Amino acid sequence: MDWESFQQALRRDRTRRRLCQRCRQRSRACVVLCGGGYASVRHRARSSRRRSARPGKVNSMKILARTGLLAVIIAAAFAGPLARAQDGAKNPVVAVVDGSKITLSDIERIRGQLPPQAQAYPMSMLFDFVIGNIVNTRLVANEARRTGLAEDAEIKRRLAGIEAQVLEQEYMSRQLAGQVTDAKLKARFQAFLNENPSRDEVHARHILVKTEAEAKAVVERLRAGEKFEKLARQLSTGPSGKNGGDLGYFTADRMVPPFSAAAFEIRPGNYTEKPVKTRFGWHVIKVEDRRATKAPSFEASKARMREEMRKTLSDEIIAGLRKKAQVEIFGPQGRPGGKKAK
Structure with a gap:
């Protein structure tokens, strides 16, 4: 099996x-x-x-x-x-x-x-x-x-490879043991929060059409009382049309500037009376909700940051060793004339 x-x-x-x-x-x-x-x-x-x-x-x-x-x-x-x-x-x-x-x-x-x-x-x-x-x-x-199998040349070569792996893993483990601490992780997390402050995000829908005239016709139908989601499924040429034009929550930087500017000016529950033009076509936008982004907790981010920190420190250790060593890498045929490792 x-x-x-x-x-x-x-x-x-x-x-x-x-x-x-x-x-x-x-x-x-x-x-x-x-x-x-x-x-x-x-x-x-x-x-x-x-x-x-x-x-x-x-x-x-x-x-x-x-x-x-x-x-x-x-x-x-x-x-x-x-x-x-x-x-x-x-x-x-x-x-x-x-x-x-x-x-x-x-x-x-x-x-x-x-x-x-x-x-x-x-x-x-x-x-x-x-x-x-x-x-x-x-x-x-x-x-x-x-x-006497342990004296075989091929066996010795393979054992040397295993020994190198054991030494590498143990050396890196000991080097990183005292460097990846909770105190350093908390400092890293605080730096992340400082660099990524809370921002507003909106939950919006849109109806995308090819021409301004089509977009204005959509606005008129909305004024007449038709449902936004229904019109989006019927008329929108965008991939979100089948979901009633739902784009979920997004921050301003996630959308093209004209779209974001219009979406963040609208109060929740309202739609754009004037269609918005972008390189994708003409949009009628409706905002469902607006909220501030919530920062992740330290505990939720701890494991990911620990791995990132270990990877960064490991890369620094290896870069330092490569800088001090003389390493030449040849082509797959094993012939001289290859380039030095960077």
Whole structure:
């Protein structure tokens, strides 16, 4: 079962209620836990007598292992930012493989890389699954070293690439740790508010036609009592016509100047008695409402600003390193004569 099939199985299960004969879980849990799902385990319909599902024992050959995803997840987790030293009581050793220790933080890091559906299961249910695969990985790696595979030139090259990724991620993590603080984020947020003060915005509709005569005819029909929305659907050549000419809320800078000037002069509930000309044609505008824009809260903006700040600082660090280094980039053929990196 590949990753796409895994996702499809989870979606299909939302409408199914079955129990796996092997792990006694509903089929969605079975897909994640015992690798059966709809691929290799026969499921039987639930009996009329309601029975609670009994968590099954998780072995090392689960769906992620079968698809090869777990190996990728384990590699990615150990290539990610290193866990800070923790007290032994909080980060106990949970296994030892030929003298190599595996701690609880190793398990938690890998759990965080699992699909959301798998992360939802408690550690007591996932522990055997994850630790079994880590142990298998360590055993195979140790055997590979024993047979001299670690000395292979290609393996060394690939390991060097992984080492470079680990060092890059950890270096950047430590460099940014003390620089992206709540105090700096609040200062950044206040600067944003200062640069973007509250402004008025209007909720307007319009009817767009080709000629001034057509626009004046629209005004006359409005004076006679016809509904603006109905006329917009019938007569407007603009894309908003099918929605009764509704343009939603907008600030003055979002529209062409003649349109904005007219829209912001009208009181809510009124329309332009004199048609407005722009490069798009002739408009009859109606204003539904007017209000001041509301600034976003700090909490709502915090996550986005944090990522923006991390990106800015990361770019500055890399730019500084590039400035000090000598970097030459050659063409895809690998021949000399390429240009220096900027």
